[in-house]
Amino acid sequence: MELFHKMISGSLGIPERQIASTLHLLGEGATIPFISRYRKEATGGLDEVQIEQIKERHDKLCDIAKRKETILGTITEQGKLTAELEKRINDTWNPTELEDIYLPYKPKRKTRAEAARQKGLEPLATILLLQRENNLAVRASSFVKGDVKDIDDALKGARDIIAEQVNEDEHARNAVRNQFGRQAEIIAKVVKGKEDEAAKYRDYFDFSESLKRCTSHRLLAIRRAESEGLLKVSITPDDETCIERLERQFVRGNNECSHQFDSRSLSARLTSYFPWLSFLVPLSSLPEVRVRMRYYVIRNDGVTTRSSEKP
Numbered sequence: 001m002e003l004f005h006k007m008i009s010g011s012l013g014i015p016e017r018q019i020a021s022t023l024h025l026l027g028e029g030a031t032i033p034f035i036s037r038y039r040k041e042a043t044g045g046l047d048e049v050q051i052e053q054i055k056e057r058h059d060k061l062c063d064i065a066k067r068k069e070t071i072l073g074t075i076t077e078q079g080k081l082t083a084e085l086e087k088r089i090n091d092t093w094n095p096t097e098l099e100d101i102y103l104p105y106k107p108k109r110k111t112r113a114e115a116a117r118q119k120g121l122e123p124l125a126t127i128l129l130l131q132r133e134n135n136l137a138v139r140a141s142s143f144v145k146g147d148v149k150d151i152d153d154a155l156k157g158a159r160d161i162i163a164e165q166v167n168e169d170e171h172a173r174n175a176v177r178n179q180f181g182r183q184a185e186i187i188a189k190v191v192k193g194k195e196d197e198a199a200k201y202r203d204y205f206d207f208s209e210s211l212k213r214c215t216s217h218r219l220l221a222i223r224r225a226e227s228e229g230l231l232k233v234s235i236t237p238d239d240e241t242c243i244e245r246l247e248r249q250f251v252r253g254n255n256e257c258s259h260q261f262d263s264r265s266l267s268a269r270l271t272s273y274f275p276w277l278s279f280l281v282p283l284s285s286l287p288e289v290r291v292r293m294r295y296y297v298i299r300n301d302g303v304t305t306r307s308s309e310k311p
Helices: 001-012 017-026 031-038 048-077 083-091 094-105 112-117 123-128 136-141 149-170 171-184 199-204 215-225 241-250 268-272
Strands: 185-189 207-209 230-236 279-282 292-294
Touching: 001 017, 017 031, 017 048, 031 048, 048 083, 048 094, 083 094, 083 123, 112 123, 112 149, 123 136, 123 149, 136 149, 136 279, 149 171, 171 241, 185 199, 185 215, 185 241, 199 207, 199 215, 215 230
Parallel strands: none
Antiparallel strands: 185 207, 185 230, 279 292
């Protein structure tokens, strides 16, 4: 595919002709060592590292292309595919951006937000987000019917819907993702009772450091110890800074509606839960190290836990 050749050429600084010849040989089943040693005339003298980079980028682009087909098919089945949305999906080759675009349309498991929608509380969530209503109790009382027990139950369901909408907002996700890149801290602690078994990782028994300053060998050692069940590892940004950024985006007034999610009670009132976000954050200080970061869940009790769900 010529588009792929052009994109790979731009990222690696290798002429498209060499990219095309290399991919042709790989497509015929030739191995990377064979191509680098015996097909120099076809590749223009590319070495194994360059050929491997070409292969990796091509494979990645093929995976993204297949993912786009799946996403477009799913949204089309829902009857929600517009010309603008289709263009956005076709134009992006960033997997994170692609998933962010798809998230609002992604089939969901049964969530509290979906349960609240089924109770007819989405209009109330819209009222809260607009932040123009000055007699919220009266408006909320009109939603107290069926499975909605009282005003508090109605407002809780509306906040669940808002939490999901915040999670699916591209600007919000990018804001938090940027905080990870700038301020995330990696913390490691030894698993209780495994001090002797983890002796070789003693330097990380009570370790914390800015992630962007953590050297590759330290990060790999920590991750290895974690996979062996010897260390507990967390990677988090500054919660208050993230909440403030979300508040600047979503809090627009100073009335009963906006008080549902002001800066001091955002975690407890806006997002009584916050769906998982997972990020692959490339850090220039950690070349060739891909760190799967987990976002924090904002809960009423302030508990932060780890997600096993893939993005």
